[in-house]
Amino acid sequence: MSISVVIPVLHEAEHINDILTSLQVISNGRPYETIVVDGDPAGGTIRHIKDSRLVTLIAQKGRARQMNAGAARATGEILLFLHADTLLPVDALAKIEKALSDESYVGGAFNLDIQNNRWIFQIIGRCASWKHRLTRVPYGDQAIFIRRRIFKTLGGYPEIPLMEDVELMKRIKRKGWRIIILPDAVKTSSRKWEKDGVIYTIFRNWTLQVLYLLGMPAGRLVRYYYKECQEQ
Secondary structure, rough: OOOOEEEEOOOOOOOOOHHHHHHHHHOOOOOEEEEEEEEHHHOOOOOHHHOOOOOEEEOOOOOOOHHHHHHHHOOOOOEEEEEOOOOOOOOHHHHHHOOOOEEEOEEEEEEEEOOOOOHHHHHHHHHHHOOOOOOOHOOOHOEEEEEEHHHHOOOOOOOOOOOOHHHHHHHHHHOOEEEEEEEEEEEEEEEEHHHHHHHHHHHHHHHHHHHHHOOHHHHHHHHHOOOOOOOO
């Protein structure tokens, strides 16, 4: 099965080539398509990409809109949505293909690990992985993957400013479809946690998740998630 990796970016010029190089390394020579979608109208991130073989797009800012734009351009049978601050485990593409060789699964994600040796981040990663395995509602920083035909059937990500990953998983659950959480862990950056404060971020994220599941619109929640009202 062919895989298209869709990477939404905004102001990631400093890190984008490291992410793309990491993707090449973990692929172990397995072919894949890479689509980088910049939410900056000036293309501030994609202008710094050194590999000219990639597909690069500019889309309206907002992670859901950018991922949908990338998915619309993708040719792979499997879509892998990768955040620009997240590193995949070794042989991730082969493991995704193996997992989805079981037709009973429509998609999945990985366990979560945070790139920081402080004990608090290790606990956060373990608790998050346990929660997502229990609820079967992984978040975008766990590198969600899904069959392209299923993604189209669902209408793509809902173009809301927050919780688009949760809403996509809720739609999958309502259909009675199954996803798989792979035991290998992605490594996501701790920079957002450190910027906003660990305790504050834990409290904020859990509160917003509960409020969203209770029915509060994402448009109201986003002002509390992004301190400067930025969508990504």
